[in-house]
Amino acid sequence: MSSSSLVHAAYLIPLLPLAGFALLVACGRRLGNPLAGWVATGAVGASFVATVVTFAGLASLGPHHRAFTQVLFTWIPVGGLRVNAAFLVDPLSMTMALFVTGVSMLIHLYSIGYMDHDERFPTFFVYLNLFVFSMLVLVLADNFVLSFLGWEGVGACSYWLIAFWFDRDSAASAGKKAFVFNRIGDFGFLIAMFLIFTATHSLTYSGVFGSAGRLSGTTLTAIALLLFLGAVGKSAQIPLFPWLLDAMEGPTPVSALIHAATMVTAGVYLMARISPILSLSSSALTVVACVGAATAFVAATAACAQDDIKRVLAYSTVSQLGYMFLAIGSGAYVAAIFLMVTHAFYKALLFLGAGSVMHGLNDEQDLKAMGSLRRLMPLTAFTFIVGWLAIAGVPPFAGFWSKGDVLLSAYVKSPGLWAVGAVTAALTAYYMGRETVLAFYGPQRWRGVGGGARAVSSGSHPVEPHDPGWVMGAPLVVLAALSLVGGLVNLPFHPNLVFLSHWLGPVFGRALRVETQSATFKVGLGAVDAVLAFIGVGLALRVWLPQWNRPRLEPTFLRRGWRVDDLYDAAIARPGTALAAFSAYVFERLVIDGAVNGTANLVRSGADRLRQAQTGFVRNYALGVAAGVVALLAWVVTRSTS
């Protein structure tokens, strides 16, 4: 068996988590805690192995032969439309599958510990496995429709998992909000597919991209922007980002897996996938870049003023996704994927660290009620600091290299975009520094609070915060290591070191913008990045180490995330409710049903009146006859005189 035939293992990658899902649906409750969790973790672990095998098979092929389609069956065949359940194995999809399965496996493992006390432990893993399956279908599909299946599938799983603790009204509402905001984006995705099919008569990626060059500029821009609308919904960009903040209602492993590392990056993946279309429309690229830069900045400012340990990270995720779109819009697809992968490492790490803190503090989420935890939770503190420095872009951590690539390409696109990105980079180092200091340094503010305001689990007896066991600790260590060395996959020092660029290059081909900057310029820009990161880190330490309560640095406008939720409420939610009430209780009753009942009443009352005429009294009839005669006479008289 030649090594290249290993790519035929591709179908196993999504199938194994699906099998895990089916098994847990059938007998999850019987397996119970913790066996159900181990089954789920095993299924994803096996999927990871299958991905590594397929990856190796693909790598053994020549750089320009690394695209393989595996057709499973025909899904929707009607007339000229033929949608297959088929997978596209190429460097992009395998890169995605590799980090999705890898990070998922770690977070599954962590969840076994984190969800230990939950009575619906098996159900959690049912959803989690279904999520991994959907995500893998999304990235492996060879056509838009199958990708859409995964796209909606991850959205549904996200809905279920955000609302996992459905007893809480806030959780239930957050889940619904996430689904509806995603659906708005999906509307764009749907229309884009219709337009693509009408224009190219195909919905497979290869078929569509093959005829993209023949399409008019307007059509290409429309397709690109409609798909971008889908990406804006899924990846929480302006103006559809508020759902991701509320999504923090879900269990923390869910926030780490779905709302940081994998699902929310699906929009970035989609944009990278359609690079042959995107690169033909410079106006669409500019829109993507501007939305990305604006989102990165707005979310970063909001992150500076949050008190909830998870909301800081949520805004941070929105901001980092903005960076990825900035890269896409600058034509730097490899930089976007590079940032996506490294971000998955350090943001998953930060969320799991936050989960570890909450676990130790009886589900306390308020940063202002933490402090000094580094002494009691050294492992959590150490790994969290690694995550902070990685996201801040301090060399040599992973974030420095990936963010550096993004900023460089943004500069090539427009120095203005670079400036926004650079300011945001400093802000990132600052707000993450603030979070780290508030949680792990300063006084022990959690003493006396009674072990947390939202003590859900074992009552309010004071528990001394402590590091978690190995099941939760091991993922922290692995992710911290990856956050430290993740930059190695694409080091800019030598052409032989840019592995990721070489690996992904053939996928993007001509869509990739060629960088023409001199080496000195690149080093200079990199130095600026490093200086900005150090400024942010230094500022955070200087401001927040001595004093933990500084309301002037946390204005209400930023605390409430630029008041976007208020805007939605006033502009859409309230008018929408009023419209629905008007339609149902005024228009429907008075106009539509009113017409029907009115007709019925008219017939009935008309009949009643007519019936009244039939009184049976001769005098009435005689009166009628007399009146008739008079009328007739009058008519005759007036006629004859004129």
Add this chain to the structure above:
Amino acid sequence: MSGFPYLTTVVLVPAGGALLVAVLPRARPRLVQGLGMATSVVVAGLAVALAVHFRAGEPGFQMVSQHPWVKSFGISWKLGVDGISLFLVLLCGILFPVTLAGARVRRDPKTFVAWMLLLETACLGSFLSLDLLFFFLFFELTLVPTYFIIGGWGFSRRGYAAIKFFLYTFLGSAFLLIGLLAVVFIYQRRTGVLTFDLVTLSSQTYSSVVGVVLLLAFTAAFAVKAPIFPLHTWSPDAYTEAPAGGSVILAAVMAKLGTYGIVRFDFQLFPKAAVTLAPVLLTLAVVGIIYGAVVAAAQKDLKRLVAYSSLAHLGFIVLGVFAFSSQGISGGVLQMLNHGLYTAALFLLVGMIYERRRTWQIPDLRGLQRPAPILAGVFTVVMMASIGLPGLNGFVGEFLILIGTFITHRWWAVVGAAGVVLAAVYLLWAYQQVFQGRPQGENARFREMTWREGAVMAPLVAAIVFIGVYPRPLLDRITPSVNALIHHVDAGSGSRRPAVATGHSGGGPATAAGRRAGPAQAGSSGRPTGAPQALGSGR
């Protein structure tokens, strides 16, 4: 065509069962229920056998059985099945036993079961009749059992709802009868032959005014039955006040009489007028999609909410069929089955909630997922199918409808797609109110789904998942008949549409582009997957 007369048998068996039930003693409710159940299961078996015998890929009517009845009037007992009616027959076959098992009545089961079986005969007869007069008789026959089921076993406002339902649909049918007789007599005057045979009559053409008037007469009946906006107000009342079983059959099966009638009779008899009036009907369809969803969002009554969602979903079906593309009509026909499956499931689930809590007022229900996770899970799956989640059946139908509409009538499809967003809003809202939150009092003691109820829901859920994952066996049977119908409409109206929308290969630059795009796809997959082969596969 020799062999077992499947169609005649499948239509007459339920009526025979109804007669048997009628002569049984009233004091033996279990025997009555058993016999009713057995009859409907036999019919389901016959429907399945019929589907197995059905030859895929053939566009025409199969298993035709024809017996002259009144020779001098040209009336004959003529039944036939094609890809358009096959799955409606199957839907009938499955839903009646499911309903009889899942929505039993306590008061006078004998009469109820007899009416239900008679209703099954009427529905099956409507879907299978190829003779206009017999179609009309069956179509009208559906009214009588429904009237008595609503009026006899319904809820507080049942009297109002039953009369409204009867008068409204009866008025529509009056137009149908006039239109039908006009078609027959025009044909007789031209050819001297008096016949009610659909296939013979569909060869006739009309001047544009006469065609439009006749089409409107037919469509009046079908639009009320479906219902199409703004002729829908009988339906929320009837669906809500009917007993659970009545709601299931009304929404899942009888609504399809309207949409089926449009496809079978409107398009077959008046292709030109149908194309002329398509923009009007498409507009009413998208208005219905949006309006139904908006009104559903304001309902405080779970059953009414499902009723209005039904209006929105019927809008999708009408949108698809009036798009006159292969994808649109195939999607519409498939969606008739899909909608039947998930709406039946929704009404059965609402019925189960009512049995336990004696209410379907949304504010009275709360947190039911805690005491009844399995019932909530089944509800979730069905709800997601209705929302159009890919992988479940609703998506396949909606996707085909919208893409088929987009090819021929772009902006209608865009508005229709907005309805997909709205469907999520009202259904998820309802789910949150009813199943999420912390349950108290009666809601906390809510009983979990029983095995028996699970067995009732299982075939529906299985079908919902199966069609979502592998709709091909269905589409392979639906599409040939649809393509033949489109060919008939094209020939009758002289209109042309993009080749990709019809499934027959033909000229035009669009096809050429598709053909050029083909080899790239085929090459990359090692198997021809793209447009060219599909374009030629129509006929």
